[in-house]
Amino acid sequence: MRRAIAAISVVALAGCAASGVQVKEEQLAQFEPGKTTVQDVVASIGKPSNQMLLPDGSRVLVYSYAQVQTRPETFIPIVGAFVGGADMKTNSATLTFDRAGLLKTVSASSGATGTGMGLSSGASAPDRVPDQPRQAP
Template sequence: MYKSLIALMGIMLLGCTTPPAHVERNVGDQFQEGKTTCDEVRSVMGKPTSETDIAKDKTVLCYGNHETEINPAAMIPLVGLFFTGAKSESRILCFTFENNVLTDKKYTSHTARAGLNAPE
């Protein structure tokens, strides 16, 4: 009984969270180094995936996405043994601020495929 109640409360809380901004290579292009403030990035991108204070006046905000796609045929009993495969994509966009002004931005992405019939 209590486990069901806790699980239900957890699902309800997930519905109250704001999903992170979708990260793509060109998302950072709208922010200009030397002009954009930390608050402006937060207002457009939302809550960062991670936030780190490197020094007294230096902060790094990172936004990340991770998506995994599985070959649907892999879900069919027995047949799925011959159609296993998955594709995983990760994207990270980090902004560095000094004295609350953007000084640098870096975008990183990685795609991995596993199995014989991984989705393209």
């Protein structure tokens, strides 16, 4: 019984992956345009996923995050190739700063994408990204 539980746990964990820095809207709400500095943001959230210095001297910090969960049926031998898939959730926060390093704007986005193989293409079920993948009409 213990071996079965251990095997199930290993399979479940093998189907998860995450990358980047997840930033929540509540974290962004603490930053005030004209007052918050680049250093304030980095001290609060951490190093950004991407940083750009623009020709006018302004700076952009981008925090990107992606989490992928493989659907459990993907691990079923033979059958998984026909009914498996994965679901991905993403979020991104972009903060722009003026030449003096003071915050100008904050924007955030989030998304969800599902992939399916064989019969699960376009199928939806609980905890899956609804109607993903699908073909355009």
